[in-house]
Amino acid sequence: MNSTSFAKSYFDKNQHFILEEWYNLLKLPTLGADTDHLGDCARATAILKKFLLSMNFAVEIITPEDEIPVPILIAERAAADAGTTVLFYGHYDVQPATPVDAWNTPPFEPTLIDGRVYARGAQDNKGQMVAFLQGIKALIDSGKPIPNIKIVMEGQEESGSFGLIKLAPDLSQRLQADVLLVCDTSCAPDGRPAIISSLRGIQNLTVTLKGPDYDLHSGTHGGVAPNPAQGIARLLASLHNENGSIAVQGFNDAIAPPSREEIEMARCSQQSDESYKAEIGCLPQGGERELPSAVRAGFYPTIEVNGLFSGHYGTGPKTVIPATASAKLSMRLVPYQKTADTLKSLQSHLTKHCPPGFTISFSEIIEGAPGFRLPVESPIFKLAEDVLKEMDERGPVFKWEGASIPVVATLQNISGAAPLLVGFGREEDKIHCPNESFSIDQFIQVMEWSTLILEALAF
Amino acid sequence: MNSTSFAKSYFDKNQHFILEEWYNLLKLPTLGADTDHLGDCARATAILKKFLLSMNFAVEIITPEDEIPVPILIAERAAADAGTTVLFYGHYDVQPATPVDAWNTPPFEPTLIDGRVYARGAQDNKGQMVAFLQGIKALIDSGKPIPNIKIVMEGQEESGSFGLIKLAPDLSQRLQADVLLVCDTSCAPDGRPAIISSLRGIQNLTVTLKGPDYDLHSGTHGGVAPNPAQGIARLLASLHNENGSIAVQGFNDAIAPPSREEIEMARCSQQSDESYKAEIGCLPQGGERELPSAVRAGFYPTIEVNGLFSGHYGTGPKTVIPATASAKLSMRLVPYQKTADTLKSLQSHLTKHCPPGFTISFSEIIEGAPGFRLPVESPIFKLAEDVLKEMDERGPVFKWEGASIPVVATLQNISGAAPLLVGFGREEDKIHCPNESFSIDQFIQVMEWSTLILEALAF
Numbered sequence A, B: 001m002n003s004t005s006f007a008k009s010y011f012d013k014n015q016h017f018i019l020e021e022w023y024n025l026l027k028l029p030t031l032g033a034d035t036d037h038l039g040d041c042a043r044a045t046a047i048l049k050k051f052l053l054s055m056n057f058a059v060e061i062i063t064p065e066d067e068i069p070v071p072i073l074i075a076e077r078a079a080a081d082a083g084t085t086v087l088f089y090g091h092y093d094v095q096p097a098t099p100v101d102a103w104n105t106p107p108f109e110p111t112l113i114d115g116r117v118y119a120r121g122a123q124d125n126k127g128q129m130v131a132f133l134q135g136i137k138a139l140i141d142s143g144k145p146i147p148n149i150k151i152v153m154e155g156q157e158e159s160g161s162f163g164l165i166k167l168a169p170d171l172s173q174r175l176q177a178d179v180l181l182v183c184d185t186s187c188a189p190d191g192r193p194a195i196i197s198s199l200r201g202i203q204n205l206t207v208t209l210k211g212p213d214y215d216l217h218s219g220t221h222g223g224v225a226p227n228p229a230q231g232i233a234r235l236l237a238s239l240h241n242e243n244g245s246i247a248v249q250g251f252n253d254a255i256a257p258p259s260r261e262e263i264e265m266a267r268c269s270q271q272s273d274e275s276y277k278a279e280i281g282c283l284p285q286g287g288e289r290e291l292p293s294a295v296r297a298g299f300y301p302t303i304e305v306n307g308l309f310s311g312h313y314g315t316g317p318k319t320v321i322p323a324t325a326s327a328k329l330s331m332r333l334v335p336y337q338k339t340a341d342t343l344k345s346l347q348s349h350l351t352k353h354c355p356p357g358f359t360i361s362f363s364e365i366i367e368g369a370p371g372f373r374l375p376v377e378s379p380i381f382k383l384a385e386d387v388l389k390e391m392d393e394r395g396p397v398f399k400w401e402g403a404s405i406p407v408v409a410t411l412q413n414i415s416g417a418a419p420l421l422v423g424f425g426r427e428e429d430k431i432h433c434p435n436e437s438f439s440i441d442q443f444i445q446v447m448e449w450s451t452l453i454l455e456a457l458a459f
Helices: A003-026 A035-053 A126-142 A162-171 A228-237 A260-268 A273-280 A293-299 A339-353 A379-391 A406-415 A440-457 B003-026 B035-053 B126-142 B162-171 B228-237 B260-268 B273-280 B293-299 B339-353 B379-391 B406-415 B440-457
Strands: A058-062 A072-077 A085-091 A111-113 A116-118 A148-154 A179-182 A194-199 A201-210 A302-311 A324-333 A359-369 A397-400 A418-423 A437-439 B058-062 B072-077 B085-091 B111-113 B116-118 B148-154 B179-182 B194-199 B201-210 B302-311 B324-333 B359-369 B397-400 B418-423 B437-439
Touching: A003 A035, A003 A116, A003 A126, A003 A440, A035 A058, A035 A072, A035 A126, A035 A148, A072 A162, A085 A126, A085 A406, A116 A440, A126 A440, A148 A162, A162 A406, A179 A406, A194 A379, A201 A228, A201 A339, A201 A406, A228 A302, A228 A324, A228 A339, A228 B228, A228 B302, A260 A293, A260 A397, A293 A397, A302 B228, A324 A339, A324 A359, A339 A359, A359 A406, A379 A418, A379 A440, A406 A418, A418 A440, A437 A440, B003 B035, B003 B116, B003 B126, B003 B440, B035 B058, B035 B072, B035 B126, B035 B148, B072 B162, B085 B126, B085 B406, B116 B440, B126 B440, B148 B162, B162 B406, B179 B406, B194 B379, B201 B228, B201 B339, B201 B406, B228 B302, B228 B324, B228 B339, B260 B293, B260 B397, B293 B397, B324 B339, B324 B359, B339 B359, B359 B406, B379 B418, B379 B440, B406 B418, B418 B440, B437 B440
Parallel strands: A085 A148, A085 A179, A179 A418, A194 A397, B085 B148, B085 B179, B179 B418, B194 B397
Antiparallel strands: A058 A072, A072 A148, A111 A116, A116 A437, A194 A418, A201 A324, A201 A359, A302 A324, A302 B302, B058 B072, B072 B148, B111 B116, B116 B437, B194 B418, B201 B324, B201 B359, B302 B324
16 A cells, blocks of 8 residues: 555545544634734643654654743654654644624634635645644554654744744754754645755844934925935945846855756746736736846845835825835845844945934844755755656656745754655645635545654654 | 105004004905814905905905815905016914903004004904005005015914815916915014025824723733833834934935035024023934934924824823824924825834834825925025115014915925025014914014015016
């Protein structure tokens, strides 16, 4: 019997218990950024703990020192003869369900319709996480070989993983592992499995220019007082060169350009300009325009303005010279860029290029987390490719992901493990949106992946 | 008996009636931008009409075609033998009294305390306007010589004079005059009378860049999608050169540089950089920095950003690429710049310099009104200097005003009259602010000015 039918037949046999476990988690509005839901987070960790104890894991629940102390679950199960140690990361928190009116079924009452379970978190990440854990249970129940497994599950992924990132250095020894498994991503648009070969890091900074002490009459003072809205425009314009590349001295020093193979593979999965425009509403003309768009998103850092505000924003004119202007920046970082260094380069640049007449200040500084990238020829990717070929004969694609899961690089660093991010999300799952769902087929797919990759790692 | 004592003795003799007339106007919350107060505006024009009829003016009240049809009063009184025709402009509308809590006395209950009348509009412009009209009445009552007088009073000055500006071309023949008298400005800081030798014009434009159809995830799309917040920064930065001068081709073509004499006189009244910083909170480093600040404000145009907004402006980070970014611009114009031309130059520049990836659009376009400037050696200024020397032996200063009274240039154009703007406001009057006031002494000063200048023009 092949593994596909093993996972499927295990699911079919235990369907009632598996769904009950999953639904019990989905019923809890585990909003990790909202203190009102700390109780729900505690209940979720209790359910997960009970489940892991039933598989003979040693389990500890840690309350991190954070403004919102959302519990973190750490578990470990040593296999009899295994040399390999796997670290599995998942999160039980979810995005808010707003706007609730837009849901066809109540967001915290999981509802099975036509083979899909509808609920907030049905996919992200309760669905994929529970399915992966059920894969572990299937292996254990069957007596198949299994590696040492360490698990960390948290409730702040959707709001920055601050608690876990802060705690991570203290967990370094406990979480030493060979492979870091994360099941929180998606397949390729054509349904082929995807290996996430990189994630970008992220950091944040808000910059403010102050001119006059208060908004001035732009007639009396126009051409005399420095205008912070104009000053910040000039300052932000200095961050990029004419061709869209980053102009901040030192910012890009550490980056390793992609290999020819990586460029070719990224280009293969690149959306055409026309298709991008049809989907998004504009051509992909951000970033360094000479480079292919998939290469820009996957292998190069960004400095993006996420918010910009100064002066009057109501209807109609108001002729003022604003007292201040602010820009919220976020930086996506690629491997070898050090968060402290990029932040320093950026602040130096902004200070140096600040036009005359203004006082510059920085706030909301989040040094953040670095990115990770593994070469496509990494042994762990080769192993994953073989496993994924068993599941889909076309084999996997590689995805150099522009987004960030900040905690991944942190866990990579403290555990020494090679990150292996494979997930089975689809566009139609509508994560973060109303009517999020996950199909039973996808759930079984994750179970399959879990059993196959763990079996392959059990040596 | 000299004229000072003439105005003062007339005031003293008729104090009761003069104050009653003024107070009756001050009691009306004539908010010209608020349809709820159209009734108060109508009541104000009725009071003014009755007063003018008592002086044998022919009076007409016109309801302009405007969204808020605030009545305009047109009056005319031909003198027996006078060759000179004076056009007097005033406005009976006021700024809102908010925040009302900050007033020590109710804003629409005029209250006399220590020789000052406290009320919204006490100075701007009901106080100066009524005082000027009482000067006319004093002259008429005394049988002194007087020029032909035309009067236009409106209720939308504080909100742009749209009704009057629209109506003005039709009034051209009726309002032909030699001198346009406006009493809506202030003395020099040291109390010397000031002749406003120029005002800047004003126009407005909002520019919007659209990138994607909706806010995008700045990880997935960062470096791929064009970011409108960054695009608008680059676009706005292109409006000025490094030294602060305007970089828009054609925008400055028509401007006439100030004469050496004007520059010298403007420099004389210029505030020191240190004093400016102490008052405003920053050095006067806006505009073309090589030029003296008083010259920049008085003789050069500006393109100012009054509002700038894009993306996330709440607390903390939100990692989006905003769908749009907008900037509200206002331009101050100097004589010979044509509003249609500057607007066209600016729109061409913005369109031409729009970075790739964005759709640019314009809204809230107000072509506005041009500026005016008379040379200091103009005959009307010589006459005014002589009159003002009678009132203050130091004589007047000239002020090249950076602000705008949009209707002045319009009235200058349609009437053919030379503008003569002299007013007796002081910083302590706190116009537009809570606890606005006007002293009885200033009121009498305006009456003096009115009687003296009209007598001087009666030939």
